[in-house]
Amino acid sequence: MRVKILILTNLFPTPWDPQRSPFNRQQFERLGQRHDVEVLAAVPFQERFTRAYSHVEIPGLRTGHFVFVYPPRVGRALHASCWLACLLLQHGRRLRDEHYDCLLASWAYPDAVAVSRLAKRMGIPYAVKVHGSDLNEQANDPPRRRKIRTALHGAGAVIAVSQALADKAVSIGAEASRVHTLYNGVDGERFMPGSxxxxxxxxxxxxxxxxxxxxxxxxxxxxxxxxxxxxxxxxxxxxxxxxxxxxxxxxxxxxxxxxxxxxxxxxxxxxxxxxxxxxxxxxxxxxxxxxxxxxxxxxxxxxxxxxxxxxxxxxxxxxxxxxxxxxxxxxxxxxxxxxxxxxxxxxxxxxxxxxxxxxxxxxFRWDDNIDRLDTILQSVATESPAFDTGAMA
Structure with missing residues (x-):
């Protein structure tokens, strides 16, 4: 079954950081060969106005960005609200008309917290991919930990890049049956032995x-x-x-x-x-x-x-x-x-x-990774979203 997926993340190439997060670029590009995938990348406002622009085009994907404006140094507890507000101001009307089957947030805070609220507004299920310091560091702050817990608990799936991170997600509040360990892959045509x-x-x-x-x-x-x-x-x-x-x-x-x-x-x-x-x-x-x-x-x-x-x-x-x-x-x-x-x-x-x-x-093959990711996201897309009443907290 072909599904329509919107991926929202700060971990993706942008015109102001074209080399950013090649692991997500490789994974999402391959996912786009099987499904209708759009990626919107959050661009911090400092980066948007201080770095040079360069064109980025990724075959098989619809890509875009939004500028993420937030209070610097202080007010981190407000970042998820700022993230969502910036997204809706810049893309809200269009997103409501796209009829996505599911959302995927790649990074726990503020990305996944904001996406959990967006999913509730749109009435569609979502999944969360976690990477490392988004749980190992961000979740050490009690206010952020509570928000992350709500986002993980409401997700149709939590995808962790290691077993240690999967265990961390469960300890924070993710439902164990919905947590999947999925190691990233390697492009075997580029990375192989040689002289x-x-x-x-x-x-x-x-x-x-x-x-x-x-x-x-x-x-x-x-x-x-x-x-x-x-x-x-x-x-x-x-x-x-x-x-x-x-x-x-x-x-x-x-x-x-x-x-x-x-x-x-x-x-x-x-x-x-x-x-x-x-x-x-x-x-x-x-x-x-x-x-x-x-x-x-x-x-x-x-x-x-x-x-x-x-x-x-x-x-x-x-x-x-x-x-x-x-x-x-x-x-x-x-x-x-x-x-x-x-x-x-x-x-x-x-x-x-x-x-x-x-x-x-x-x-560690990308084909194996995408096979499992495909199965996980199709399962999320076909489930009715069950939103926690605290999702807007």
Whole structure:
């Protein structure tokens, strides 16, 4: 059965952030091959008026955006109301005439909270997809936790990217029978093993240096500073080691300053954001991927690196332990620089089985993911919505 789905989220490419959330782009694009899918992305007002515009077009999807205006720094309890008000002011009349079969919110707060209220207004069912810090951090605040609980409890399905996150959703108030663990997938045509020397030649990287790769947002919670602080201890044993950061974010300047203070300029590069389609060579060129996040769901870069046969050094948080077996990486506690440095040293000395790692990473297939997502959303779309009386709270 073909259904009409409206996806509402802040995690999707926009004209002001075209590289945002490639995992959602890949998933929703594939879902659009089976159903009539429209995606509306929430764009924070600061981003809308401070970043350059670039055209974004995704085959098979109707896409759009709305500008999300909210009180900065204070008034976070009002964000869901602001989110919904902005959406309705900019798209409300059209949305009422579209006759969607179901809504999907991808992010718990404020997105899912606002979507739960929108679904009640429209009289249609909704599902919620949760990713990591939207529950692990946002739900730690009591007022927000209550709103998130109501949104999860009223959802026809809650889709979690890890079992740890699924358990968290149930503990907050989601009905266990409606919670599904659905790991993201890997594009097997882009992320596969290949020649390290050829990849380095294409990227103009040193042929013999020990190369560690960080891919992701440059922010404190991703552990990018922790990784830099761990590097000097590794250089004692691996003086040719190089650390390359692929990504951008608020910590970029701090990383540059700290790198200079530690005298690491010859060993560290900040390459900036790179299109998702070009990441395959970066993984194949690396000796290992390093992602010492403080909290996570299941980062797709971990799955993609393993699919390329690259081992992972990461933190034992969120769903990472569920997807990184001992033969594919080393996990440490977050925020422990000495343990991270020891793990990097061990990883550089260990003889990894790249074929086994690639076989494991490649087992996370988008086709399997979409099959299950398709089944879940069709089930939600065919159910009568049962709205909690507290949904408008």
């Amino acid at each position: 390290r020397s050829d990849a380095r030649a294409r990227l103009q990287l040193p042929a013999t240096a020990r190369l560690m790769l960080y891919v992701g947002n440059l922010k404190q919670a991703k552990g990018c500073i922790d990784l830099l602080e761990a590097l000097p201890a590794l250089l004692v044993e691996q003086p040719d080691a190089r650390l390359i950061y692929v990504g951008d974010g608020p910590c970029r300047e701090l990383l540059s300053q700290r790198c200079a203070a530690l005298g690491l300029q010859q060993h560290v590069e900040l390459r900036g954001a790179i299109p998702h389609a070009a990441l395959g060579d970066w993984f194949r060129a690396a000796d290992l991927l390093c992602l010492p996040s403080h909290n996570e769901g299941v980062p797709n870069v971990v799955l993609e690196a393993m699919a390329c046969g690259i081992p992972v050094v990461a933190t034992r948080v969120g769903g990472i332990p569920e997807v990184v077996p001992g033969y594919a990486g080393i996990l440490v506690a977050p925020r422990e620089t000495s343990a991270l440095a020891a793990a990097l040293r061990e990883a550089c000395q260990r003889d990894w089985d790249s074929k086994r790692i690639a076989l494991h990473g490649g087992s």
